[in-house]
Amino acid sequence: MTETETRTRTGTTTTRTAVRLEAVTKDFGTVRAVDAVDLTVREGEFFSLLGPSGSGKTTLLRLVAGFEQPTAGRIELAGNDVTATPPNRRDAHTVFQDYALFPHMSVEQNVAYALTVRGVRKAERLARAREALTTVRLDGFAARRPAELSGGQRQRVALARALVDRPAVLLLDEPLGALDLALRQEMQTELKELQRTTGITFLLVTHDQDEALTMSDRIAVVRDGRIEQTGPPVEVYERPATAFVAGFVGTTNLLRGEAAVRVVGRPGTYSIRPERILLTEPVERPVDPPAEPPAEAAAAADGRRTVTGRVTDIVHAGAHTRFTIALPHGDRLTVLRQNLDGLPQSARLDGEIGLSWDEKDAFPVPS
Incomplete structure (x- = not known):
């Protein structure tokens, strides 16, 4: 397993790497969406890809998920080369902005769907689905349909469905974009707490600076398919590496x-x-x-x-x-x-x- 060394006051410790991109490039015809990106996300980290529309951040997430294949470069999950591995064989699940819930299924059936596809026995998958619903505070909602839920509740169902299979990495594609301001701020707190509780590595894509600053352990600011700066929120905000970062992350x-x-x-x-x-x-x-x-x-x-x-x-x-x-x-x-x-x-x-x-x-x- 790939590991990185970090220095602490008591000496050198070893941190496992959850996601690694090495010189990853993605072209769509003559358009270069991602340009030789190197990126490392540590195990158990809440990491955000922050950038304006068209910056390439969603393409980066889709490359990690396996929905897109890189033109060049290498992608690793937990030290394993998954560059050519299909999405269903990667230890990573995605929560989409529109949640992509099945309207004809109950909440419990939606959450248990991935386990059903994998052939997990009914008793086990229902138990794990209910456990996932408890994790996102949706006890008692198992029999409802998505249309009977609020936007925040549907977002929690999508999270539970992604967590039920206990992935190593959870990929979040602007999951709060459809929520109103008050609910979005509430869900930011809940997402961060959920990440701390589960210990799963979260990789979030967002264009919302406040969202990234509020939830992330580290942020990568993306522009024109390249990473302008990577670091903890306070470092990116207080010590921007470029004029673009200074102007995009907050007001300056x-x-x-x-x-x-x-x-x-x-x-x-x-x-x-x-x-x-x-x-x-x-x-x-x-x-x-x-x-x-x-x-x-x-x-x-x-x-x-x-x-x-x-x-x-x-x-x-x-x-x-x-x-x-x-x-x-x-x-x-x-x-x-x-x-x-x-x-x-x-x-x-x-x-x-x-x-x-x-x-x-x-x-x-x-x-």
């Missing part, structure tokens, strides 16, 4: 050079998250450094960058208010302010307002 402000930091000789593009920017009263002193100051004098004494801008838009979004502010040199900043206390008097449309951020929060990203 991209500023160049001295617009972001006051240290001369630090060119490039910097990502500043909206919640890191403070609103103040307008700054009365000049904010741009002299033409050629010494490097030591170029940084603010307290390590903060302070500028003045004009409020062009205010959006109240429940727990926070979002401000759009135009800077004198033409850039626009988005600022998020928690609705906990009063705002500066100048925080009004067309008002001049001060902005301040710690230069350590201006993270450099490649252009």
Whole structure:
């Protein structure tokens, strides 16, 4: 079985690999949907493929499931080469966005279907189906038909059907996309708890940044068939590897050079998250450094960058208010302010307002 080494404070430990892709490429005619992707998902991990529509994330999931064959490269599950193995012989099950439940079957029959196909005896498959329904909190729903269930309940049935065969890997193809916001947030919590309880490796495909950040142990951000960055949610959010990741995972402000930091000789593009920017009263002193100051004098004494801008838009979004502010040199900043206390008097449309951020929060990203 393929294993990877990870370092801990007490030494080196060994982590088993659930899914491995090596230089996997997939072409559809002249279109390259996946371009030489290398990816490792650890056993027992909740891993998300995050990207916009058309980025190739669903194709990657279908390649792991066996619904598509790679043009080039190698796919492993639990250390076994399954590149040419058909879907029904891979130790992985898929939960689809539309759930794909059989309308003429009861909930119990839907859940037990895979066991029926495999020829498992009736008593055993019914016992395992009921166990799976208990796992997803659907006790007492066994006799109902899918049409008698809510969207969240149908989603749980689809999960139970995928779990009943105890796969090594559960593949989730945007399973929460059809749910309303409140139910989607509830199911995010339940999915993460289900993954922890079962210990099964979850590989999720989603375009929803909040969904990926909320549930995942690690995230791979996918763009144009390639992986831009892989890492824990906090790392991907706080230290984006590219401007695309900075802009796609959450909201960010991209500023160049001295617009972001006051240290001369630090060119490039910097990502500043909206919640890191403070609103103040307008700054009365000049904010741009002299033409050629010494490097030591170029940084603010307290390590903060302070500028003045004009409020062009205010959006109240429940727990926070979002401000759009135009800077004198033409850039626009988005600022998020928690609705906990009063705002500066100048925080009004067309008002001049001060902005301040710690230069350590201006993270450099490649252009």
